[in-house]
Amino acid sequence: MDNLLIMPKGKSIHNVLENEILRILSERLRSILSKTDINWSYLQEIRLRVNEPFIIIYCNKEYFVSEDGRIRDTRRMAVVVTVADVNDTLEYISNYSLYAYEDDIRQGFITIQGGHRIGLAGKVILENDNIKCVRHISFINIRVSHEIKGCSHKVMPFISLKSEIAHTLIISPPRCGKTTLLRDIIRSLSDGSDLLPGMTVGVVDERSEIGACYKGVPQNDIGIRTDILDGCPKAHGMLMLIRSMSPQVIAVDELGGYKDIEAVYDVINCGCKIIATIHGNSVDDIKTRPGIRKLIDERVFERYIVLHGARRPGEVQAIFDGRGSVIYGGDKFVN
Numbered sequence: 001m002d003n004l005l006i007m008p009k010g011k012s013i014h015n016v017l018e019n020e021i022l023r024i025l026s027e028r029l030r031s032i033l034s035k036t037d038i039n040w041s042y043l044q045e046i047r048l049r050v051n052e053p054f055i056i057i058y059c060n061k062e063y064f065v066s067e068d069g070r071i072r073d074t075r076r077m078a079v080v081v082t083v084a085d086v087n088d089t090l091e092y093i094s095n096y097s098l099y100a101y102e103d104d105i106r107q108g109f110i111t112i113q114g115g116h117r118i119g120l121a122g123k124v125i126l127e128n129d130n131i132k133c134v135r136h137i138s139f140i141n142i143r144v145s146h147e148i149k150g151c152s153h154k155v156m157p158f159i160s161l162k163s164e165i166a167h168t169l170i171i172s173p174p175r176c177g178k179t180t181l182l183r184d185i186i187r188s189l190s191d192g193s194d195l196l197p198g199m200t201v202g203v204v205d206e207r208s209e210i211g212a213c214y215k216g217v218p219q220n221d222i223g224i225r226t227d228i229l230d231g232c233p234k235a236h237g238m239l240m241l242i243r244s245m246s247p248q249v250i251a252v253d254e255l256g257g258y259k260d261i262e263a264v265y266d267v268i269n270c271g272c273k274i275i276a277t278i279h280g281n282s283v284d285d286i287k288t289r290p291g292i293r294k295l296i297d298e299r300v301f302e303r304y305i306v307l308h309g310a311r312r313p314g315e316v317q318a319i320f321d322g323r324g325s326v327i328y329g330g331d332k333f334v335n
Helices: 011-022 027-034 083-093 098-107 178-191 234-244 258-269 290-297
Strands: 043-049 055-058 061-065 109-111 117-127 130-143 168-172 201-205 226-230 249-252 273-279 303-308 315-321 326-329
Touching: 011 027, 011 043, 027 083, 043 083, 083 130, 098 109, 098 130, 168 178, 178 201, 178 226, 178 249, 178 273, 178 303, 201 234, 226 234, 234 249, 234 258, 258 273, 258 290
Parallel strands: 168 273, 168 303, 201 226, 201 249, 249 273
Antiparallel strands: 043 055, 043 130, 055 061, 109 117, 117 130, 303 315, 315 326
């Protein structure tokens, strides 16, 4: 399996990532995972569930981890996660101050130094139909943050229109690199390149995955002309950025409901460019959603970038223009 992977050029980056992840695991799990012979640049998730197998998502595939550090396709001989493993991991994640993260936990996740997002689940306590807190946390999902600088180089010529960029929608199934690609597009636009001068970019980072802010400071390189609203709902954030930061481009991850769609119209009506992502397998797939269908029918987006992870995350399957014509790979979609 390892022969199929491309080792990262920067060994130091590999080591930093390994250290950032290992230090937040319980000592037992840390010892086990440190024995694995994996390329840490391809580790995507670590799943801890009390009384269930120790699982990692690696190279877009699920593996079970055994006591000797081997990764296996079946759960036989897999390490079983204990209550102590989860509790100790929570202590390390929060630096022994879990109460200080109550607001984050109510949202279901904590973002830690390095930009890694820790999803949490357990007993939800309600107060007046609002989430007061989460107790007895028994499930942890560590989503490993990756920066791949330069991964947008191949798509930039397709979304550049003379001295401007095209309204662009990135379509991707889960874990196929859409946020990684979006982040690098933001960095490229913000810093400038041979194709385009640097632009002011406003980012609404609702789930703290793009900039991965830690105490207000982005952990990922998102460029010198980028401003972030961290943890803010997309629909509110897009309007706030227009009013306050005068962006030339607004970028958001995972468009969803009607409020998001309405905000997209506000962005383009104000003369800003929009770059967004959405979960889906194809343009035809996302057209089944009424709000998105309206954007497609009205040709709001001038470029559609479709990703897939059949061979490796972030691979571009096709790029279409606003009329549905193929400008890279793929087949024409019906518009």
